[in-house]
Amino acid sequence: MEGAFSFVEKLVLTIGIFVVLSSFIFELWRRLRIVFKGRDSLPFDRFGTRIWRVIKESFFHEKIIGGRFWPGLMHGLVFWGFIVFGLVTLDHFAIGYDHPLMSDSTHKNYSYIVIPFSILVLIGITTLTYRRFITRPKALGEISLTSGLVAVFITVLMVTYLLGEMKLSPLVWRVNWWLHTITIMAFIVLIPRSKHLHLVLAPINIFFKPFEQESHTPVDINLEGSEDELDAMLSDLTRMTKNQALDIFSCVECGRCLDVCPASRGGGILDPKNHFILDLRQPLLDRGDVDVLSNINVEAGWECTTCLACTEVCPVGNQVEKSDEIRRLEVLVEGKVPQEYQKLFMNLQESGNTEGATSSPLAERLPKYTPDKEYLLWLGCFARYEMDPNFTKSVENFTKILDVAGISYGILENEHCSGDPANRLGDKLTYTMLREHNMEQLSDVKKVVTHCPHCALNLEKEYAKYAEVNYKVEHHSQVIGQLINEGRIVVRKGNKGKVTYHDPCNLSRMLDEVDAPRTAIQATSENFFELEESGRNTLCCGAGGGLWWKKETTGRTHLVRAEQVVESDADTVVTGCNFCYGMMNQGLKPLTPETRSEIQVKDIADMVAENLVENAKDSSVS
């Protein structure tokens, strides 16, 4: 720390700071203004939990390191270095006014911390630069100029800092000081104009991230409404929410979403990073407003399985998936619906179920619900209309478990499709019809149990977006898990083979249930092992988002997970969702080599029922 700065220097410094900060604020405000035009409001509920989440994900880099260990850790070095440098930077500018913030001794002591960190930052930024510019993983996309600049800036900053701590001649020290200062100023100018805005926005975005997934806005359709009401509602469909707009500006272009996307991994064109986020950035800036959702690539939008892996993995808290937004525009505004889905929607409208069926042998066999029964057993179209005939046995295995545990249950005679396919495919009108019908049927029901996570998600969370829901919904694995934990049923470890579990994306991510199925399965198997990508990081089976009904089977979205199961060498794969069950059944057979025996596909209820110890202790009537 040498010599006083001249008046001219201080003047230049002041002007510089002013210009740079103005530029920063201007660009930041330009984007925030657009965010504030978005629909709905930013959430502040559960404040403490939100703060804690920011600390975990931002400060402790939970998803950044979790998703990609080494690059994440290297980024962490740079990040923590930045934090440590905060005080140093303020002090640096204060020095420019000949008014250092720290005393000599504080400065020296603090440098014992900062110098090692600056080395770590250099290591971090060097490895990351190598990865980005030499190794060039696909997810990072095209060469990024701003990343190059930032790499240069950070390196210069670290080097000039270290030099500044050494004994230098006054001139060299001064030049070094100015170099550091100009680099910081350039950095500040660059930040809001590039993806490096995440420096500011990521913690904020993580704070505002919705707790409920999915968080798509409900589409309230009033058929009796006026034409003006309808027009207003339809034009609203092109508008993003505040949260969504904030997401677009927070995106750090890391491509984790692309890496996990099952449609992309199955050979489709869908690239969540670009199609759902970055394609919308320039339109937002150009329009200065949020009504840009029609810029989403339509073909990519139809490929999405709505599994939310992209949202789960995003390190800056983005709700990436936007298939709902583009599909609803295509269906409600444009009337452009792929043929196979037109048939599906017609079936739902005409017969109240996805298959256009008029009778269900399974439904006829099961007891009917009356208010004295403990649970309403919700079947769902898949089970009810035997979309995979083997699954019927799984439903009956579950009822057997309920019988043994002495739990009473009944089904709805007039159960219509929960509406999940219509909801996910953008036909909110058909969804409204089904939802209203079902809500009426469920008016005196208190507890619902179902083996279909898609139904559970809709009955519990999606319906609640439109009207108050008076019943609680459980997935059958949750009921079974509880029965086992409470000792109300006894299960033996009868399965000796290698057993694994495929987490259904709707159950693990959207309903946040990963433990109950494991309780049930591990109680019945000696040799349980986890698949790669399990729990909340599960890889979707490919049937979600209405894709079960998709005709053209170009691409292998439906096979990627099946391939993983085959490679895992499991004897049995257990699933907790009828669609996953069906997909495993279809996918495993052609992929299993001839030399290996067939991999068994079972539902959680199958595993438990097969290993149930049926005591005479409880002979209650269901």
Add this chain to the structure above:
Amino acid sequence: MKIAVLVKQVPGAESPLPILADQKWVDESAVAYVMNESDNYALEEALHIKEVNGDGEVVVASLGPSRIQKVIREALAKGADRAIHIEMETPGAIDPLATASHFAQALKDENFDLIFSGLQSDDVGMGQTGVILGEMMGMATASLAMATEVGDGKIKVKRELEAGWFQWVSLTLPASITIQSGLNTPRYPSLKGIMGAKRKEIKVIEPSDNDSMQSLEKIYVPQSDKQTVMIEGSVDQMVEKLIDAFRNDIKVL
């Protein structure tokens, strides 16, 4: 360009078809109805021509009891401008001469440039109404169109022929064309279309008096002799019996 599209409401592919006790028809109260598939394609083709032309009118015409208003509304929701509903009960009605006569009466003052209809209905499947109507109204006709091109007072259609062959035919207007499924991608009614359809005109008219020239004596389930014939013997014997079945029973050789 004024285009009429004949649409029919028929039982859906998965609908139950319970036969009435007198075997004269199916019990309509138990049937799930939809728009006839090839009519849907015909409608889309007409709407497409209107859009490409920039102006014109697409009028939907349909014959049947009050329940058919559902498919009429569907057609209006997809973009047809107005509709004509010849209201009459139609159990066991199979005669295309009678049907076409009703339409000829209803449409005679409209001066359509084109009449489109599906090549046949998924219920009785006579496949004649569109051609007969065209003939009755003095129009040129063509059937099983797989593509259309309108221009210069003519319409060119790509007729489907046997075994993967096609033929382009040029017709002077006015013309009546029957449309084959698959030639385009039918649209789904947009929400705005559905709401707007409520306000579009459906002119309900009385049918004229027309005698039927062919009638349905009875309708019945074919003898499901799905007694699977198991063919046995040595490989050579089985092959021989298969060839025999192909030639003499199934008649594909």
Add this chain to the structure above:
Amino acid sequence: MDILIILEDNNGKIHRMGLESIAAAQKMADSLGFSMGAVVLGSNADVLAEEASEYNIGEVIKINDSLLGSYSADGYAEAVKQIIEQEAPTYVLFGHSYQVRDYAPKVSAKMMKPLLVDNVAVNMDGEKVVFTKQMFNAKLFSDVTPSGEGPCLVSFQSAAFSSEAAETGSATIRDASVNLDASMIKTESEDPFQEEAGGVDLSSAELIVSIGRGIGKEENIPLAQSLAAALGAELASSRPVVDAGWLPSAHQVGSSGQSVSPKMYLALGMSGAIQHVVGMKGSKNIVAINKDPEAPIFEISDYGVVGDIIEIIPKLTDALKGV
């Protein structure tokens, strides 16, 4: 005469459906004691008349008119109408071909006489002659009768009668003429052409050879292809075969593939899984070959063979080539 058969030209030979109409007419004539005659028209009328005269059909009426040189709906409809007026038959028989579907309804309209189409059988046991037609996508049958006096126009479905059942014999040839005017013909046709078999359109295929997982491995696919070629059939498969990458998805039949309703569906090494069955249960005849006697496919088949398809297919192919 009482029964008039309209024969169709297939490049200088009588179209197979024409021969089937002859068989039908002979059966009806036999049962009802009716006389027969056949009509040939178009540019190949002379050649067709020669061929027709070798069948036991009474008379062959030959129409040569320059305006009938190439097919037009107006030309043919008017010509046939006039011949019918000249001959005053009770029944006029057609084969239900693409051409007949195009012009026969016009004849019906011109004469205001009914056209009973696409019949699969005719029954002369009762008081009235009753024709049987499929309805509701072949889920139901119907008995149809014409009202009023003749002529009644009738078309029979392909292979409702067998062309080989047409009895040979001899028939006299007579020329007839019709009164046509160029202004009657409101269409202009180009030459027919064949389209590149790019997409596999199974939905309109008459014959399909379909393979399931039982085909075993990719190397066996050519066996099935040869069989299909020998039968003149399209090749299809169930989803697992496509998923394994052995055939492109265009061949897939089933709930997530195409729906088919061929005259014959030959299911090789297929279990009969429901996702597949829903795509092919509309087939008129299902023949299944599978080594598992319990395979569900046998429940919906008309003919079943329990055996090893790898053994049977080549032998079947050879036998077909010899046919």
